[in-house]
Amino acid sequence: MSAWPKDPKQTALALLSLLLAALHLALVTESGVGRSLLTVDALYAACIASTTLLALSGWRQEKRSGNGGLGWYALGMGALLLAELWMLQYELPGRSIPEISVADPLYFLSYLGIAATLLRFHGLRGWSAEAWGALLDSLVVVVLVGELAWIAFLADALASPDSWVQATLNLTYVGTDLLLLTLTLLTLRRRFSLPLSLFGVGVVGFVVADLLYLNLEVHKQYVAGTPLDALWTWGTVFQGIGIVWAWHTRAWELPQETTEQLATRRQDRMLRVVPYLAMVVSCVLLVKTPFWPGLQGKQTELWSVALFAVVMLRQAVSFWEGDELQTELLRRTHQLRYQALHDALTGLHNRAAFEDELASALTPPVREPFVLLYLDLDGFKPINDQLGHAAGDEALRWVANRLRATLPPKSFIARLGGDEFTVLWRGSTAEAEALAERVRTALSQPMTLDAATAQIAASVGVVTVEAGTEHHPDHLWREADQAMYRVKRAAQATAQAESSAEADPKRAAPET
Structure with missing residues (x-):
């Protein structure tokens, strides 16, 4: 009262x-x-x-x-x-x-x-x-x-x-x-x-x-x-x-x-x-x-x-x-539906929306071919540690904008969480590797964060699905995850080899 x-x-x-x-x-x-x-x-x-x-x-x-x-x-x-x-x-x-x-x-x-x-x-x-x-x-x-x-x-x-x-x-x-x-x-x-x-x-x-x-x-x-x-x-x-x-x-x-x-x-x-x-x-x-x-x-x-x-x-x-x-x-x-299916930080689709889209694309039999890209950012953790979480958030927004600008208009782009992203593109699977390379090139460009210049890379796993086939979403996720880690390990091995070569030029020189 x-x-x-x-x-x-x-x-x-x-x-x-x-x-x-x-x-x-x-x-x-x-x-x-x-x-x-x-x-x-x-x-x-x-x-x-x-x-x-x-x-x-x-x-x-x-x-x-x-x-x-x-x-x-x-x-x-x-x-x-x-x-x-x-x-x-x-x-x-x-x-x-x-x-x-x-x-x-x-x-x-x-x-x-x-x-x-x-x-x-x-x-x-x-x-x-x-x-x-x-x-x-x-x-x-x-x-x-x-x-x-x-x-x-x-x-x-x-x-x-x-x-x-x-x-x-x-x-x-x-x-x-x-x-x-x-x-x-x-x-x-x-x-x-x-x-x-x-x-x-x-x-x-x-x-x-x-x-x-x-x-x-x-x-x-x-x-x-x-x-x-x-x-x-x-x-x-x-x-x-x-x-x-x-x-x-x-x-x-x-x-x-x-x-x-x-x-x-x-x-x-x-x-x-x-x-x-x-x-x-x-x-x-x-x-x-x-x-x-x-x-x-x-x-x-x-x-x-x-x-x-x-x-x-x-x-x-x-x-x-x-x-x-x-x-x-x-x-x-509409606002609640948008919030439920979109990532608040980047404005991209979230995991729930991407799972729905993938399930729709895999409705048996698959009606049209598509490419699934699974991205994990390399070099993102140092940005968070050295420049702070605000800079990390800005870096994620930069990645989202680069993906929108680089990928074809009908691409379904989502942030799964952390520094992991996925892309589903309906089109010819023959262009899968070219699409992945475009993403890697776009994300390797330097960015300016809080008056500091930073650079990241992306390990991109590629999985293709042909029309008329049948796949289970969980199996496809596993394939994409494995493909991404193969790319990441290959990149790490290459980096280690280059580092060893710089440290010991004689070992890196070819035998005569």
């Missing part, structure tokens, strides 16, 4: 916020509330102040660590605090709340701060199929919430507004609430960590409180100092604690452990069901419209069409996701 930060100041501010929220809840739920509205609102402002200080404390820490994410939230909470302090004056005797005030742009600024924070934490990378799918899933829910808000109060507020200014404000508040809901669903869709979930619950509490307030206000039924106000208070506290906790634990990062990934996938599947539940609710509203007077004239048909369009887009994106997944699986399958 993610640990709460050990900073004592942040712990104290979190506890203070919870205490103030509890006191606020006690006030708004006690009987006779309404006679102390100034106290209730002042307590809410105190909750916002403690949450703002908590966000600022986390922001100062993140500035020192170089991470980002809390600055916008601290700005939003600061704007919310100023708005609430401004609104306190209207609780004084003889003051009435104006249609629009300085507090309204401050409220909108606080919403933008929360939105910017959610944009920082939703974690989607670019406009991939996954990103579009998550966005459309969120929009399905948001469209349903918009439909419910429209049916409950927004249609009536816009149909016969007391003031176009107030109607515009109400519409803007609903729009910002739906934006926050969309971003919250995107964030929770990515990972259901406890810190982010707490932050999301706080934002959703804020949105629900706003929509309920607007519904009551439009119908002239809102009464200040009721339990509805506690949704704003606890929403603020949950946001502040959740966001600082999430920042401390880096909770927005994707889980790395397999068990956590599986848990995240299960939660993701649960969230995928939500859009379809929203569609069911919208269909019920559509069916009930002719029989429910409260729904008539509320354009439920248009909302249902809009919701259906979003769901259809989501289905199209699901097909896109499936295609992307299939393409990625094919790419990884």
Whole structure:
């Protein structure tokens, strides 16, 4: 479980916020509330102040660590605090709340701060199929919430507004609430960590409180100092604690452990069901419209069409996701197959690939003749010992490149391991010795390794297989190995003879 930060100041501010929220809840739920509205609102402002200080404390820490994410939230909470302090004056005797005030742009600024924070934490990378799918899933829910808000109060507020200014404000508040809901669903869709979930619950509490307030206000039924106000208070506290906790634990990062990934996938599947539940609710509203007077004239048909369009887009994106997944699986399958059949150092085929190729070439009866070359490098060990293993690796890559450049295009070249290579070439066996000589000549050229010049040689065993014959792969391997060692021993004998001749010229001179 993610640990709460050990900073004592942040712990104290979190506890203070919870205490103030509890006191606020006690006030708004006690009987006779309404006679102390100034106290209730002042307590809410105190909750916002403690949450703002908590966000600022986390922001100062993140500035020192170089991470980002809390600055916008601290700005939003600061704007919310100023708005609430401004609104306190209207609780004084003889003051009435104006249609629009300085507090309204401050409220909108606080919403933008929360939105910017959610944009920082939703974690989607670019406009991939996954990103579009998550966005459309969120929009399905948001469209349903918009439909419910429209049916409950927004249609009536816009149909016969007391003031176009107030109607515009109400519409803007609903729009910002739906934006926050969309971003919250995107964030929770990515990972259901406890810190982010707490932050999301706080934002959703804020949105629900706003929509309920607007519904009551439009119908002239809102009464200040009721339990509805506690949704704003606890929403603020949950946001502040959740966001600082999430920042401390880096909770927005994707889980790395397999068990956590599986848990995240299960939660993701649960969230995928939500859009379809929203569609069911919208269909019920559509069916009930002719029989429910409260729904008539509320354009439920248009909302249902809009919701259906979003769901259809989501289905199209699901097909896109499936295609992307299939393409990625094919790419990884090809990559794994390549890695399984190729040598990582040289890029040549490996032993397993060569054994498969040889078995295919020897399928009885042999369909076409081929030449098998078995190479062992002479002089490679001193390179490793004197110049180091990095130089040895570079020498092996040099050998691989020389073989590719020297041999015919259809040659099957493989590194068996160490300094042993094999070549299978389908063609006339009459050219076997010429092919082996080309390899020996190519590999005897000097090479530059780490500013040093080195030279190797190759002992090449040659085995030919004619068409129409039958051979066992193991026997052919043995023949090639024996042929290579015959060449190696012959080369060693020649070298020893030349060395003896240089050491004793008289013994090397022919008799007269």
